Amino acid sequence: MQELIERLREDYPNLRLCEGKRFCFRPPRTIIFVLGSDKVEQNSDALQLLHEVGHALLEHKNFATDPERLRMERAAWEKARELCECYGVCYDEEFVEEELDTYRNWLHQRSRCPQCGLTRYQTIDGKYHCPSCEE
Ligand SMILES: [Zn+2]
Ligand SMILES: [Zn+2]
Numbered sequence: 266m267q268e269l270i271e272r273l274r275e276d277y278p279n280l281r282l283c284e285g286k287r288f289c290f291r292p293p294r295t296i297i298f299v300l301g302s303d304k305v306e307q308n309s310d311a312l313q314l315l316h317e318v319g320h321a322l323l324e325h326k327n328f329a330t331d332p333e334r335l336r337m338e339r340a341a342w343e344k345a346r347e348l349c350e351c352y353g354v355c356y357d358e359e360f361v362e363e364e365l366d367t368y369r370n371w372l373h374q375r376s377r378c379p380q381c382g383l384t385r386y387q388t389i390d391g392k393y394h395c396p397s398c399e400e
Contacts (some may be wrong), residue, residue, distance in 0.1 A: 266300060269311055269352055273318060280321055288313040290320040290341075292327060311354045312345060312361070319344030329391045331372050338368055 274282055285297035288310075296317045301310050319341035328334045342361050349356040378385050378395040385393040 266307055266310055288317055290317040294321055296321060308355055309360050312357060315345040315348040316341050329389055330387050
């Protein structure tokens with residue numbers, strides 16, 4: 266993992282890689298990574314890291330709507346797949362699908378109307394509206 270971080274720093278000097286509590290990408294070019302001690306987790310950590318690099322390389326910014334965000338998540342994983350080849354990291358399809366599932370569930374939860382349970386829709390400003398409770 267340490268080695269991968271060093272290589273990424275060399276290959277992408279314009280990205281800022283910082284250690285933190287969870288993996289995330291902060292536009293425009295900061296990537297937060299976690300250094301786990303568990304050996305078993307190392308491959309998924311590397312994958313996560315490459316996924317965040319994917320966001321950065323695709324120049325993802327903050328997004329207004331959730332479907333848009335899901336598209337970006339997918340795109341970043343596709344980018345990670347390419348990066349995996351360059352850096353000799355195993356692209357774990359199952360892990361990626363699990364990550365995306367977590368994301369989809371979260372999205373689904375968010376889109377449910379707390380009053381009637383109906384699926385709400387989102388306008389471009391990111392706000393949710395219920396077709397039944399709102400006129
Ligand atoms: Zn992501
Ligand atoms: Zn409702």
